[in-house]
Amino acid sequence: MKLDFVQIRGFRNIDDLSIVPDAKLNIFLGENGSGKSSILEAIHYLGFTRSFRTSKHKNVIQHEQQSFTVFAQVDCDNTIYKLGLSRTVSDECLVSIDGLKSKSAVDLVSKLPVQIFTPQSSDLILGSPRLRRKYLDWLLFHVEQQFANKFAMYRRCLLQINASYKISSRAKGLDSFWTEQLAELGEDIRNLHESLMLSEFKAFIHYNLQVFLPEFSFDISYYKGWEKELNLKEAIDKNCVRDKKRGFVSVGPHKADLRIKIGGVLAHEILSRGQVRMLVAALQIAQAQYLKSKLQKSVVFLLDDIGAELDSSKQELFINSLLNTGSQLFVTAIDRKQLNYISNYQHKKLFHVEHGQVREEI
Ligand SMILES: Nc1ncnc2c1ncn2[C@@H]1O[C@H](COP(=O)(O)OP(=O)(O)OP(=O)(O)O)[C@@H](O)[C@H]1O
Structure with missing residues (x-):
């Protein structure tokens, strides 16, 4: 899975930009506010139909414009897809696949597994269980055909x-x-979550943790979202009176969590900020490894400001681990000094970003 060509129009400070990315490593260098993150944000739209920075689509549309468009040509095992996404000021979401309008955004996002690593990714560990559920659900969405449907019906x-x-x-x-x-x-979703956590996916996580944080011994467990000894129907009935007073169902896989502990204590209570980022990196690499091993699919990985809180040896380790899964990487940095190890990579393209324009370094 590779982006062969990307075109972005009317997106933040990007007027009209086209790039032909490298199949492996793409680096975007530029000053603050030049538009590096906006390029990643636009690609993120193809994988999620939304931004990783704002929930208001209107705010990413270039001032004075009525819409933005992101178009990509994707090579998926020599099958070429042309994917397009446009969002308008009136909040319409227009999706096209191979030139044909698609009614469902799911059709688009299922074609292109995209993941993002930013300084905010630490929220996967520090934030609410919702983010850890999303972490599991993203993977199930891509590997289990029935998941998207079951999840939508459950909601x-x-x-x-x-x-x-x-x-x-x-x-x-x-x-x-x-x-x-x-x-x-809910039981079906619990079953899919549990099967995932019993699969080689968990072994991948532990392997990566051993590489990134060998000094700690982690315990990872899945909490299904209701009392252990009950089935979901029993748990719903048991909580019914209280839940009716509160106006919502308080048990089910929508309350599930992934609990990551060290010596019986939640990992974020012990780890430094940099170590939390390494933990996140280990978890995200495991997603790419699992997708590769299960479906031979690779991920488009967006690494925004990778220099923040990861030292260069850890950055290199992260990039190497992702490249080993066949991922295509899009990495941003303010200048080359932040990525002093980058000369070690043969296959790469460097792009200089200025005022929403890119210039490839030859
Ligand atoms: N809707 C919009 N229309 C036009 N310009 C915008 C819009 N929204 C944001 N901008 C501008 O787009 C520019 C791109 O910001 P972006 O976050 O991509 O920069 P960056 O290169 O990643 O910077 P940094 O290194 O500081 O993170 C900024 O100058 C920002 O003020």
Whole structure:
């Protein structure tokens, strides 16, 4: 999976920019505010239909413009896809695949596994369980065909029940229909989460942790989102009275978590900021390794400001591990000094970014 060609139009300070990336390593150098992160952000839109910096699409559209467009030609094992995404000021999301309009953004994002590593990625460890669920769900979305559908149906059921919990007069029969559906789908999702954590994926995580943080012994466990000894239907029923008062279902895989501990204590209580970033790097490399081993798919990896809090030997280790999975990398830095090890790489392209324009260094 490689981006052969990328074109970005009307995106932040990028008026119209085209690049032909290297299949392995692409480095974007430029001063603060030159547009380096915006290039990664635009590529991120193809993999997620959203930004990693803002939830307001309007804010990334270039001032005075009505929309932005990102287009990429993707080589997936010699099959070429042409993917396009456009978002307008009126919040429309237009997706095209091989020139044909697609109704579903899922069609687009399933074609292109994209991952991002930024200084904010530490939130995977420091932030709420929602981010760790997203970490698992992203991988399941790409490796398990049934996951996207089950997940969407589960969300729909949850919304229905939460709405009915807020209206006490709702017919009881209808409640029990949705509850049974929710419990069934929730158990399926729990099953997929647990199977993933029992697979070689966990072995990949431990292997990477041994490489990045050999001084610590980690324990990684999955919390399914409700009491251990109950099935989901029993847990929903048990919490029903309290949850109806609060107006939402408080148990289920939407409350699941990945708990990472060292000596019985949550890892973030012990690790330094740099070590937290290494932990995140180890977890993200495991995603790329698993995708590669399970489906022979590789990831487009965006490394924004990799120099922040990772020393050069760890940066190099991170880049090498990702390149070993066949990932295509897009890396930003303010100047070459931040990436003094980069001369070790034969296959790479260097781009200088200035005022939203790029110039390739030959
Ligand atoms: N909607 C917009 N329209 C036009 N310009 C914008 C818009 N939003 C942001 N900008 C500008 O786009 C520029 C690109 O910012 P970007 O974050 O990509 O820079 P960067 O090179 O990654 O900088 P840094 O090294 O400081 O992180 C900034 O100068 C910013 O002020």
